[in-house]
Amino acid sequence: MxxxxxxxxxxxxxxxxxxxxxxxxxxxxxxxxxxxxxxxxxxxxxxxxxxxxxxxxxxxxxxxxxxxxxxxxxxxxxxxxxxxxxxxxxxxxxxxxxxxxxxxxxxxxxxxxxxxxxxxxxxxxxxxxxxxxxxxxxxxxxxxAYFNGEQETKPCKQAQTIARQGQRVCQGDLLFEDTFNTAELNRTTWKHDIRQRMYHVEEELVAFDDAQKNSYVREGQLHIVPTIATEVTEGSFKLGDRCTAIDSPEQECSISQGSFYTIKPPVYSAQLHTRNSFSFKYGKIIVRAKLPKGDWLFPYIMLQPISTHAESHYAKQLRIAYARGNAHLRSIQQEDISGNHLYGGMIVWHHGRAVQFLKERLSNVHYGDDFHNYTMIWNRDKITLMVDDEVYGELYDGLPFFNEKCFIIFGVTVGGFLNFDDNILPRDVKPYKNREPRAALAFWQHRDTWEPTWGKHSAMVIDHVRVYAE
Structure with missing residues (x-):
């Protein structure tokens, strides 16, 4: 021109x-x-x-x-x-x-x-x-008039993606990548969520920590490993200044000794996020991962709005992919809701209740048996969900709830009233009931029913994550 x-x-x-x-x-x-x-x-x-x-x-x-x-x-x-x-x-x-x-x-x-x-x-x-x-x-x-003092050597189609401040974005640009090929986890990119999740009767039966045994990089892959506590009743649980709790630090950072309704966490795991290092609005995220396998395990591969924290209770979530860890699990209606059933979509909280916009895909094998490419394409007017380059769902509703940049979260948790709803499971299938005051203790006391299903496949292993402009 x-x-x-x-x-x-x-x-x-x-x-x-x-x-x-x-x-x-x-x-x-x-x-x-x-x-x-x-x-x-x-x-x-x-x-x-x-x-x-x-x-x-x-x-x-x-x-x-x-x-x-x-x-x-x-x-x-x-x-x-x-x-x-x-x-x-x-x-x-x-x-x-x-x-x-x-x-x-x-x-x-x-x-x-x-x-x-x-x-x-x-x-x-x-x-x-x-x-x-x-x-x-x-x-x-x-x-x-031209860009950067030189004629463009390749066409640049403007992307709707919003990422780093001042960053020029063309469609297809690689905005973020971690292949975990370093000796240790990049702690500048990834921060740990450190707190216990049992403070609410409807929460999960786990404590997130940054212990080496629960998250580490090995041979170019990130491992997030849930570990079972050796005991749950002796002594008190205190995270001190390491605790990252936002909503209720007085409950999430410690458990008093001798409390009738509570015990120390029966399971320890890890949850990592990029809130302080990378976030984006609209784009294509691809995560190559092997999901965890084991009863009552649940993976978090998701995006969360930057206005919240990874520790925010009832935060909105864009779930890129999840499958329950159970190898055999059916609902009251006899629907297969085991690890063979893949889901992706949105979780929006409205007056303390979850409104879910989900798509699903049923496989002949457990998603924890092998690695798969899990993709979410987030556009202004649509979300597309893919596994191994196959589209299994498109979402149009719920998008106005996600009108800001989001950051990445990876984690493995246990239980949870939303992840394993009592209302959709037959009686006596679960070793605990979500809203019982001593749910964590009941879960621990019945560990002989679920602990044998855990093993080397109970970790979530992430090979790489990439985000592209759309």
Whole structure:
């Protein structure tokens, strides 16, 4: 695209924006009018500035949530008294859009920027810079506008993905990868959730910790291993300053000795997350993993909104894939809900109750018998679920609940009222009832029924995880 003034698009804060070559020191004689902004519902948005005598050309640059590449429009003629740009990009709640305007006025160039935030379908102006006069060297004439000072060597189709601040994103770009080929887990990328989960009568029968025996890297794979406690009644359970609990630290970080209704955790395991290092909104995540195998084990391969913590109680979840660890388990209706049954989708909490948007796939073998590629493609209007490149479900409902960046969570837990609902299981199948005050003790006392099903396959093993822009 050729412009009648000298300008280039360079990376600024890691992203392409207008680089203003030279500034006049003389007093400003012209002020660019305020930008009029109108949302066009699902059809995109429209911006305009009123025409004034002396205006010759207008260049717009739009950057949404600091993602790249930016949207651009070059206007050479006003329309009905306004310099109008219509964009088909559909804005969402909490999106932030920066609008940069370049105006050629009486053969001189002026620039200004405005920032708008979409909040509950309303527009808020958060920043409006003053107009600046810029010029070009006298010997320069027509030049081309392009990214990064060079012509693109390959086409870049703008991605809807929002990732790191200022990062330019093209569809198909690899945004995150861990192949676990280092000697130890990268603790800069992955943080541990450290707390016990039995403080609520409907919670899980496990304590998450960062012990080496529960999570480690070996031969290019991440292992998350649940281990059974040797005793549960002697002494007290105290995590001290290591505890990462958010909701109820007084309950999640310790268990008092001699409490009638509670015991120390019968199982220890690990849960890791990228909340502090990587998150994204919209994209394709692929996790190659072997799920855990053993009665009442449950894997977490999921995304969670950045506004929550990994320790948040009843947090919304995008579950990339899960299958119960049991080799043989049927519901009251005789549906196979064992580890042969794969699920993926969304969990949304509404007034303390779970609303589930799930898709499923039944296999002839347990998903803990071998590695599989579990994929979730998260778009603005759809979530696609895949296993080994086969699509087994698409979701359209529930997406408005996930309108922010999410981070990755890997973990293995035990039990849980949502994971193993008493209402769908025949009586006396489970060695405990979810809402019994001493559920953890009942589970422990019946360990002879479930402990033999655990073994070397009770770990979840992750070969790699990759996230691509969509």
């Amino acid at each position: 050729q412009l009648s003034c000298v300008m280039q698009l360079h990376y600024f804060s890691g992203c392409a924006i207008l680089c203003l070559l030279m500034f006049h020191d003389k007093c400003l004689a012209y002020k660019i009018p305020n930008v009029d902004f109108e949302m066009l519902n699902e059809r995109g948005f429209e911006v305009s500035i009123p025409d004034e005598p002396g205006m010759q050309r207008v260049f717009y640059l739009f950057q949404i949530d600091e993602s790249c590449p930016a949207l651009m429009d070059y206007i050479t003629e006003p329309l009905s008294g306004n310099w109008v740009s219509k964009q088909k990009f559909s804005l969402q709640n909490n999106d932030k859009i920066q609008i940069s305007v370049l105006v050629q006025y009486n053969d001189e160039i002026y620039e200004k920027s405005e920032t708008r935030v979409i909040l509950n379908a309303r527009l808020l102006t958060t920043r409006d810079t003053k107009s600046q006069s810029i010029s070009h060297p006298p010997d320069e004439g027509i030049c081309q």
